[in-house]
Amino acid sequence: MSYIGPENILSIRQQYFFPATSHFYKNPPQIVKGFMQYLYDQDNKKYTDFYGGVSVMNCGHSNPEIINETAEQLKDLQHTTTLFFTQPMALLAEELAKILPGDIKRTFFCVTGSEANEGAMALARLHTKKNGFIALNGGLHGRTHLTLSVTGIPMWRLDDNLMKDNIFFIDRPYSPDESYEKAMEKSLEQLKKVLEEHGNNIAAMILEPIQGNGGIIMYPLNYLKEVKRLLEKHGVLLIIDEVQTGYGRTGKMFCIEHYDVVPDIIVTAKALGNGIPISTFSTTDEIAQSFNKPSASTFGGNPVAATTALNVLKYIKSHDLISRAEKLGKILKQQLEEIPSPYIQEVRGIGLMIGVQIHAVDENQPSHAITDVILEEMKDLGFLIGKNGLDRDVLAFQPPLVVTEEDINEVVAALKKVLAKLS
Structure with missing residues (x-):
């Protein structure tokens, strides 16, 4: 060529x-x-x-162990819609339920990380009947209007007219000028203040377990336990964005496992498709019941992407x-x-x-x-x-x-x- x-x-x-x-x-x-x-x-x-x-x-x-199966699926059935029954997407949802943290078992399939984070945030609003969100400075969550609005990296925000009402940023538990513990204390104090003043209208806090684009920032291991405790006190959900960190990247299937915390909603993408676009947001039986109005993602979980993802999970396990x-x-x-x-x-x-x-x-x-x-x-x-x-x-x-x-x-x-x- x-x-x-x-x-x-x-x-x-x-x-x-x-x-x-x-x-x-x-x-x-x-x-x-x-x-x-x-x-x-x-x-x-x-x-x-x-x-x-x-x-x-x-x-x-x-990877031949993955793409050969992808090619076979491509020849058999490339696309329909979630309105029709296809086997790969059903089996993938079943496999994900086996590896997702805690009692998270229900999955909605999308195409991009932005789309999945947007869906997770919509789910949080539907379930809590509240509108606001808390996010960390230095976080990156997508390119849609809502996910840009909770992105805490100035260069990635793009638009000067993003949502400001009911969006609350707090410092991440990291600073080059002080210890991780002091930075954590500062972050938690800010979180407490936001929750005390606005918790009755905050649906969820969204964060990456390691900030990727923010500079590969991991938090003190007890930080997220304290975050989860404070959020639960005010009826606020925790959304964990594992778009960059999921599927073995950090030495755990999901990075959140390092912190011994189970989120309310978890978002994944990127590595699940190993180059074929696919993303997910997943949650518990209870929270999933709130996402009950008709909804679909045209290409979410299509047969080719789902087949690829099934073989990705198989490869991760078989090759440890x-x-x-x-x-x-x-x-x-x-x-x-x-x-x-x-x-x-x-x-x-x-x-x-x-x-x-x-x-x-x-x-x-x-x-x-x-x-x-x-x-x-x-x-x-x-x-x-x-x-x-x-x-x-x-x-x-x-x-x-x-x-x-x-x-x-x-x-x-x-x-x-x-x-x-x-x-």
Whole structure:
């Protein structure tokens, strides 16, 4: 197959894409092929993928154990609607009930994380008959009007006319200027105040168990227990957004398991389809009864997506990807922590969701500019990593869970080389 090349793609994007559609790298490759933890460009250069399409490809690119079944389903039945009976979606709902936290067992299928978070928030309003929401600064929940309104990252909010009434932001339990415990106390005090003043009109609090785009921010393990206790006191539901963290990413099937808390509603997407769009919001029998007006998602849980998701769950279990993520994540984090560089301020995260906070050594070169240089140099050495954080200065390591210890050794060695070159 002939490829048009990065220059032609850039020209087409500049003419026909919205200016909001940005890209990584000054000299981006054209990605044309993928297999497991590897991607290839137009010149057949191999890259080890340490970003996974932002925590999407947990089972690896074009994994034959998954895509062969997807292809067979595509040939048999591609799409109908939720109004018709299809086997894959029914079996998927049944399988999810076996692995979802606590007594959560009922699932509504959507296509994107934004759509699922929007549905979860609508469910909370229907069940509580209240309208308001609490969210954390630094959180990201989607691109619909309501999910943008509870997104606490300024650069992702897009619109100056988002909902403001009955939307309450509190600080996340993290600050670079104080300990996690002090930041947690501050966050909980703010939560108490909001609940005391507005709890009678707040439907739910929505948060990610690890803030992904917010900079790979995990909370003190007792934070969410106290959050849940305070919410229950005021009849407010807890929505956990596992769009980036779900399906083995953090060394648990769902990240919320690290905190020993069962949410009222849980949202998943990304890794469930391993590249095929599918998302869910799930809840208990009791809460689900409130979502009883006719509703549907045209492509939600269609046969191809549901078949893929069933095989994703099967692959995660049969290849023990959860234990693998836990083990390899510890190795990756330890090796990153041991890098002797003035540019590294902090290493955060758990499992194979690790963030490296970049520090500006020279005030004339801001941390986000250093981060961009690191990404470019790492790409040239054959490693694709991501970036996130409120100032876009956190290196994001979110690889397919099929990476090897050798891959980790190589990416850390490459990063050491890049940082030494910067020095």
